[in-house]
Amino acid sequence: MTLDRSEKALDAESAGQWRRLCSIDELVPGAGVTAWCRGEQIALFLLLAGSERNVYALANGDPFSGANVIGRGIVGDIAAQPVVASPLYKQHFRLADGRCIESPEIALRTWPVRLRDGWVEIDMDS
Amino acid sequence: MNQDKNLSVPVDRRPSLIVIGNGMVGHHCVERLIELGAHHHHAISVFGEERHPAYDRVHLSEYFSGRDAASLALGEAGLYADHGVVLHLGEKVEKIDRTTREVVTLRGRYRFDRLVLATGSYPFVPAIPGSEGDARLVYRTLDDLDMIRAAAANARRGVVVGGGLLGLEAANALKRLGLEAHVVEFAPRLMPVQLDAEGGAALAARIEALGVGVHLSKATEAIVAGENGHRYRMRFADGTALDTDLVVFSAGIRPQDGLARDCGLEIAARGGVVVNDHCASSDPAIYAIGECASWRDRVFGLVAPGYRMARLVAERLAGQPSELFTGADMSTKLKLLGVDVGSIGDAHGASPGARSYRFVDERSASYRRLVVSEDGKRVLGAVLVGDNSFYDTLLQYVANAIAAPLAPEALILPAGEGAPALGIDALPDSATICSCHNVSKGTIRAAVDQGCLDLASLKRETRASTGCGGCSALLKQAFEAELAARGMAVDASLCEHFSHTRQALFDLVRLEGIEDFDTLMRRHGNGGLGCDICKPAVASILASNWNRPILDPALAPLQDTNDAFMANMQKDGTYSVVPRIAGGEITPDKLIVLGEVAKKYDLYTKITGGQRIDMFGAELHQLPSIWAELIAAGFETGHAYGKSTRTVKSCVGSSWCRYGVQDSVAMALRLEHRYKGLRSPHKLKFAVSGCTRECAEAQSKDIGVIATERGWNLYVCGNGGMRPRHAELFATDLDDETLVRYIDRLLMFYVRTADRLQRTSVWRENLDGGLDYLKSVVIDDCLGVCAELERQMALVVERYECEWANALSDPEKLKRFRTFVNQTQGDPGLRYVRERGQRRPARADEIPSVVSEESA
Numbered sequence A: 001m002t003l004d005r006s007e008k009a010l011d012a013e014s015a016g017q018w019r020r021l022c023s024i025d026e027l028v029p030g031a032g033v034t035a036w037c038r039g040e041q042i043a044l045f046l047l048l049a050g051s052e053r054n055v056y057a058l059a060n061g062d063p064f065s066g067a068n069v070i071g072r073g074i075v076g077d078i079a080a081q082p083v084v085a086s087p088l089y090k091q092h093f094r095l096a097d098g099r100c101i102e103s104p105e106i107a108l109r110t111w112p113v114r115l116r117d118g119w120v121e122i123d124m125d126s
Numbered sequence B: 001m002n003q004d005k006n007l008s009v010p011v012d013r014r015p016s017l018i019v020i021g022n023g024m025v026g027h028h029c030v031e032r033l034i035e036l037g038a039h040h041h042h043a044i045s046v047f048g049e050e051r052h053p054a055y056d057r058v059h060l061s062e063y064f065s066g067r068d069a070a071s072l073a074l075g076e077a078g079l080y081a082d083h084g085v086v087l088h089l090g091e092k093v094e095k096i097d098r099t100t101r102e103v104v105t106l107r108g109r110y111r112f113d114r115l116v117l118a119t120g121s122y123p124f125v126p127a128i129p130g131s132e133g134d135a136r137l138v139y140r141t142l143d144d145l146d147m148i149r150a151a152a153a154n155a156r157r158g159v160v161v162g163g164g165l166l167g168l169e170a171a172n173a174l175k176r177l178g179l180e181a182h183v184v185e186f187a188p189r190l191m192p193v194q195l196d197a198e199g200g201a202a203l204a205a206r207i208e209a210l211g212v213g214v215h216l217s218k219a220t221e222a223i224v225a226g227e228n229g230h231r232y233r234m235r236f237a238d239g240t241a242l243d244t245d246l247v248v249f250s251a252g253i254r255p256q257d258g259l260a261r262d263c264g265l266e267i268a269a270r271g272g273v274v275v276n277d278h279c280a281s282s283d284p285a286i287y288a289i290g291e292c293a294s295w296r297d298r299v300f301g302l303v304a305p306g307y308r309m310a311r312l313v314a315e316r317l318a319g320q321p322s323e324l325f326t327g328a329d330m331s332t333k334l335k336l337l338g339v340d341v342g343s344i345g346d347a348h349g350a351s352p353g354a355r356s357y358r359f360v361d362e363r364s365a366s367y368r369r370l371v372v373s374e375d376g377k378r379v380l381g382a383v384l385v386g387d388n389s390f391y392d393t394l395l396q397y398v399a400n401a402i403a404a405p406l407a408p409e410a411l412i413l414p415a416g417e418g419a420p421a422l423g424i425d426a427l428p429d430s431a432t433i434c435s436c437h438n439v440s441k442g443t444i445r446a447a448v449d450q451g452c453l454d455l456a457s458l459k460r461e462t463r464a465s466t467g468c469g470g471c472s473a474l475l476k477q478a479f480e481a482e483l484a485a486r487g488m489a490v491d492a493s494l495c496e497h498f499s500h501t502r503q504a505l506f507d508l509v510r511l512e513g514i515e516d517f518d519t520l521m522r523r524h525g526n527g528g529l530g531c532d533i534c535k536p537a538v539a540s541i542l543a544s545n546w547n548r549p550i551l552d553p554a555l556a557p558l559q560d561t562n563d564a565f566m567a568n569m570q571k572d573g574t575y576s577v578v579p580r581i582a583g584g585e586i587t588p589d590k591l592i593v594l595g596e597v598a599k600k601y602d603l604y605t606k607i608t609g610g611q612r613i614d615m616f617g618a619e620l621h622q623l624p625s626i627w628a629e630l631i632a633a634g635f636e637t638g639h640a641y642g643k644s645t646r647t648v649k650s651c652v653g654s655s656w657c658r659y660g661v662q663d664s665v666a667m668a669l670r671l672e673h674r675y676k677g678l679r680s681p682h683k684l685k686f687a688v689s690g691c692t693r694e695c696a697e698a699q700s701k702d703i704g705v706i707a708t709e710r711g712w713n714l715y716v717c718g719n720g721g722m723r724p725r726h727a728e729l730f731a732t733d734l735d736d737e738t739l740v741r742y743i744d745r746l747l748m749f750y751v752r753t754a755d756r757l758q759r760t761s762v763w764r765e766n767l768d769g770g771l772d773y774l775k776s777v778v779i780d781d782c783l784g785v786c787a788e789l790e791r792q793m794a795l796v797v798e799r800y801e802c803e804w805a806n807a808l809s810d811p812e813k814l815k816r817f818r819t820f821v822n823q824t825q826g827d828p829g830l831r832y833v834r835e836r837g838q839r840r841p842a843r844a845d846e847i848p849s850v851v852s853e854e855s856a
């Protein structure tokens, strides 16, 4: 899932399985929110870098606590890799691929995201 | 178990070494013997009359301010056993039999080849008719202090006989126990041994100002039944009398030399086992060290000379080259009842031709005397009352024979007059930094060379500053100078994003008026997004400085898990709701509202350990409506989620309780409403008790306040939790305004200087100069920052606003309180079971049954 996450690049992708989750205004820069889609809980993070807006979608379930809380974690970076810290026991997950820094054998599911017409869309089936 | 008759019991053929006395010096000797490996060649046994293994007698008084026997214990537990040293505690040696070479106790006879006497001294109690029971207490051992505590329980007034160093310390202890304290001294001045007449007068003035009665030139003739509701009456030779409920004698100590006397060892004219420069007694197989030994007719009542004797005897016994005992410096520095007293070298100017400079400030009752040699080139001694900041420098001049400045009087003039500070660089390598453990500047340099790059390991390695602690400031200076000389600095970066300490960031934020994270990162950070360490730390710093609503858009993403949604996240991702119940006081109507809200949202309800009510199990999207209902009923946020003021616990105090002497509830309310919303490096807990019975447990809080007849006693830097620490008495009998002023200053000073997530207790323990320094900052304003600290607190207080009320009035902020941005439902993954009439999260093993129940 190595996507160039700039808005332009996302826009350029084809609209296959893409599903609208919410308006882009619902996202909070530098933090996360949670969306619901077909029985899945999806944590969405928005990072601003200059004029670029990078959005990430990860599973909201925290494998360490079993609680659905990832969307409420603090966003930051470790060695220049964007991460979210689980709010319960503070493990860090890379936003790019969901990999857990402390326990690399564990990774959160991630989905491709794009911003289109003011909407946040993800590819549920990928 | 083994039946084999041929197996004989192995006979220990090692020479037997017995140490009598497991006090400070005896223990130090054993430690040193083990260090030198002497336990491999000797069978070592130690006899101690006390029940407790060796403890830190120098800090004995801390037993009354929170430390227990275990925390006063010296050395690592198990040290003796691990090295085969046999410790006989509670076993007094009754007799030494020099013909059979045995020591005799009530339990048996033990052979020795070498014997070390470390029996210390005992308090001298003059024979006074009627002096018995609680009118004959002493101050030397833990058991003595237990007896004083028991006697104080039903007492109002206590008298200490003896106005020397220990007597004043005992008076301080009585005061701490809540008694009205008096000191009765035979001589015409206090601390006659250390101070001259003027110094004694300055000290007496200071001490009387603190409410301790000072009675000089009084000889107690008899103790009779008391009057005016007191148990005893002391009758003095001059016809006057003093009523009291207990009497502690501190009229000097006498060497514990009975054993030696009885077995015919030579005893000095004024008591003490006569020893030579090797600390051997008149029997070369028997040594005497510490306070029981007399060297050239002198007995040393301090721990440092005792330690030196212990080390050299251990070296001799271990067959190592050992130094000779050459006497010791009796300089002392202490804080008695909050008053600095210091005496260095030839304090009385007894050396031939000695001249003195004197500085007297009658307003603050400070006094300093500097004794110099006839030619003015050497500093010989000094007396200090009221300000010990001169001590370290003067001691170095005396101890290291450093040439005095051309105008020596500058050494005792008030700061600002240009008293030449003696930098650590001026000291020779041979200069002693720590006299308790005889650590020189050169030893410290060597230890740093060998890799001691932090203070803790340096202390462990050299033992410097682990005795009386008087050298800690100097040690730190020496250590830092060594680091600097190597071009090293201690890495105190907050995280990978900021190469600054929290304290430095705090100052930058304040000085540059920075109000957001991005500006701080741009100006002082290493770039990047930040992380879950620096973001909450900066959020807290910004809040302490500017106290803006924490969910303002620029601040919200910085907040820690619980602050971010102004509620405490529970294990299943739901939240608890804790409204403020200041002081634990609540009206029935408000109680009913809490019940109604909890019922409506089916929240598990519990009384917390902080005297308030916690309601658990609210989902994110429910928080705003729950809070709307609570705020409508007059509640406000309790900041249970914040590193901020939590609770001010109170007892009911004088409004109802028959013993209350002040209105503790009113004071708790005042404090809680003043400091609520103050964000700090870690959480802050307070308590106010209405009398010394201390039902609010104030001595376990960051800020503890206990009512006295005359006002409030302030205790600071206590902690419950994982590593409990009793709060320390900071100031006594304060009026309301002074109390608040001191708390303002202390808290703001903490907020400014502590590390992230450092409770006041840990901060205080790491504070150079300790409690005394803290007092000088907060009470004496030695840094000149108090006005600013107060201003800053005033700003925080003024900007207080209930965060929940603020969020409820702002639709943008409320948007964050949704479980899902695209659904109104809650988290379908939550599972509960009911227990004792309420719900709680289901355990993993309970979930299948819950699911089948639901699907059934």
Ligand code: SRM
Binding pocket: B568, B569, B570, B576, B578, B606, B607, B608, B609, B610, B611, B612, B613, B614, B640, B646, B647, B683, B685, B700, B701, B718, B719, B720, B721, B722, B723, B759
């Ligand atoms: C609710 C409560 C237990 C209860 O049911 O009584 C509680 C609950 C928690 N405590 Fe506590 N503590 C509670 C009183 C205490 C007390 C007693 C007191 O305040 O008088 C102490 C010891 C006193 C002290 O702090 O000095 C206490 C010492 C701790 C500590 C250890 C702190 C320390 O310095 O060692 C932690 C851990 C921490 O803060 O790092 C902690 C942390 C916590 C946390 C925040 C753990 C967590 O991260 O989830 C708990 C969540 C609170 C929540 O969800 O509301 N709690 N906790 C009490 C809330 C009091 C209140 O009204 O605000």
Ligand SMILES: Cc1cc2nc3c(=O)[nH]c(=O)nc-3n(C[C@H](O)[C@H](O)[C@H](O)COP(=O)(O)OP(=O)(O)OC[C@H]3O[C@@H](n4cnc5c(N)ncnc54)[C@H](O)[C@@H]3O)c2cc1C
Binding pocket: B020, B021, B022, B023, B024, B025, B026, B027, B047, B048, B049, B050, B057, B058, B059, B060, B061, B091, B092, B093, B094, B118, B119, B120, B121, B139, B140, B141, B166, B169, B256, B259, B289, B290, B291, B292, B300, B301, B302, B303, B304, B306, B334, B468
């Ligand atoms: C309250 C207080 C404050 C002090 N403050 C300071 C200070 O600030 N600075 C400083 O340098 N010094 C201070 N001192 C003095 C310091 O504590 C002593 O110098 C030091 O403890 C002497 O050690 P020691 O081993 O010689 O005697 P102790 O520590 O008294 O130990 C002697 C031990 O031998 C035991 N013993 C005696 N006879 C027998 C026997 N027959 N059989 C078995 N055991 C026996 C005793 O029970 C005792 O435990 C203070 C003392 C007190 C009481």
Ligand code: SF4
Binding pocket: none
């Ligand atoms: S003691 Fe532990 S389990 Fe109990 S409330 Fe405090 S933190 Fe939670």
Ligand code: FES
Binding pocket: B433, B434, B435, B436, B437, B464, B465, B466, B467, B468, B469, B470, B471, B472
């Ligand atoms: S001088 Fe006593 S610990 Fe260093």
